[in-house]
Amino acid sequence: DVKVTQSSRYLVKRTGEKVFLECVQDMDHENMFWYRQDPGLGLRLIYFSYDVKMKEKGDIPEGYSVSREKKERFSLILESASTNQTSMYLCASSLIPHSEARETQYFGPGTRLLVL
Amino acid sequence: GDSVTQMEGPVTLSEEAFLTINCTYTATGYPSLFWYVQYPGEGLQLLLKATKADDKGSNKGFEATYRKETTSFHLEKGSVQVSDSAVYFCALSDRLKNTGNQFYFGTGTSLTVIP
Numbered sequence: 001d002v003k004v005t006q007s008s009r010y011l012v013k014r015t016g017e018k019v020f021l022e023c024v025q026d027m028d029h030e031n032m033f034w035y036r037q038d039p040g041l042g043l044r045l046i047y048f049s050y051d052v053k054m055k056e057k058g059d060i061p062e063g064y065s066v067s068r069e070k071k072e073r074f075s076l077i078l079e080s081a082s083t084n085q086t087s088m089y090l091c092a093s094s095l096i097p098h099s100e101a102r103e104t105q106y107f108g109p110g111t112r113l114l115v116l
Numbered sequence: 117g118d119s120v121t122q123m124e125g126p127v128t129l130s131e132e133a134f135l136t137i138n139c140t141y142t143a144t145g146y147p148s149l150f151w152y153v154q155y156p157g158e159g160l161q162l163l164l165k166a167t168k169a170d171d172k173g174s175n176k177g178f179e180a181t182y183r184k185e186t187t188s189f190h191l192e193k194g195s196v197q198v199s200d201s202a203v204y205f206c207a208l209s210d211r212l213k214n215t216g217n218q219f220y221f222g223t224g225t226s227l228t229v230i231p
């Protein structure tokens with residue numbers, strides 16, 4: 001079974017702190033994604049990566065950065081946390097599809113971040 | 117651009133009732149379609165998927181048929197259980213500009229099943 005793990009289930013941080021959210025997958029997937037989930041807005045893509053050291057902005061990258069130094073690990077960084085970044089953060093991974101079929105995304109359990 | 121629209125909740129049903137959650141999509145290419153489920157306090161899990169027109173995805177009594185003519189992928193279950201209470205997300209997958217695929221999610225529909 002594919003396993004995607006996230007370093008914390010719950011985090012409480014103060015405004016201005018630097019925050020690291022870690023995600024690890026054990027299935028040798030090329031693609032990794034960070035989303036935030038907010039009530040009424042569904043999932044919104046922050047950043048994704050399709051290879052080591054490669055990253056692409058998603059729909060809402062402002063205030064975030066990412067790092068992918070190893071294939072299995074994708075980190076989301078909040079350089080200076082703000083209260084509007086209080087949210088549920090979900091990491092996902094997927095294979096690069098080798099055919100017309102589109103590959104499934106596999107999700108971690110999520111990190112609920114509260115910024116005070 | 118690509119997008120997914122699903123019916124707003126919350127939906128409350130009695131046990132053994134019939135469930136339909138509507139989902140329609142907009143896509144420039146030929147996407148794959150998915151339903152994901154999120155149980156309280158957990159991440160999203162794949163429920164079912166369909167990769168081409170007229171395909172039917174099914175799992176745990178849930179079904180959805182990929183309808184290209186109506187650009188729809190409605191989720192149905194004939195008899196819901198209390199354990200089906202969760203948030204359901206419709207999603208589509210299309211090619212990323214470099215490689216791999218990008219997902220577009222609906223806003224989610226919360227389902228509560230009461231005994």
